[in-house]
Amino acid sequence: MYHSIYVAEPNPVVRLDLDGALTAQFPHYDLFIRPDLSEVEARLNGHRDRLIVSSSLTGPANMEVLRDVASRGVPIIFLGETVAAPFPASTLLFPFSTEMVIEALSNGVADPPERPLEGRT
Numbered sequence: 001m002y003h004s005i006y007v008a009e010p011n012p013v014v015r016l017d018l019d020g021a022l023t024a025q026f027p028h029y030d031l032f033i034r035p036d037l038s039e040v041e042a043r044l045n046g047h048r049d050r051l052i053v054s055s056s057l058t059g060p061a062n063m064e065v066l067r068d069v070a071s072r073g074v075p076i077i078f079l080g081e082t083v084a085a086p087f088p089a090s091t092l093l094f095p096f097s098t099e100m101v102i103e104a105l106s107n108g109v110a111d112p113p114e115r116p117l118e119g120r121t
Contacts, residue, residue, distance in 0.1 A: 003048040006040050007033040021098040037065050047073035055080035077104050
């Protein structure tokens, strides 16, 4: 089963940094890096997917999209500033680094085995 990481970040420098770091760290995930949330609802479907969103993209229309995605069990990480979200989310405050983003994702991205490994102790 494929899993996805979607990054919605308007800053092209941050997008470029995250693209290289996330591609190297999570090669088994589909990575979508966009300047906005235009495709997020179609791309993310459940708890094994991840969404990283710039706090600058939290206007009323986007919050409805984010609420829908969160209701499907997709973990959301905001980058930049604290957001008063009506759903569970994490925040990495400025100044954050790509290493901090990777650490935040790593705390939930590693998939447990689908079934126990047989014959191992």
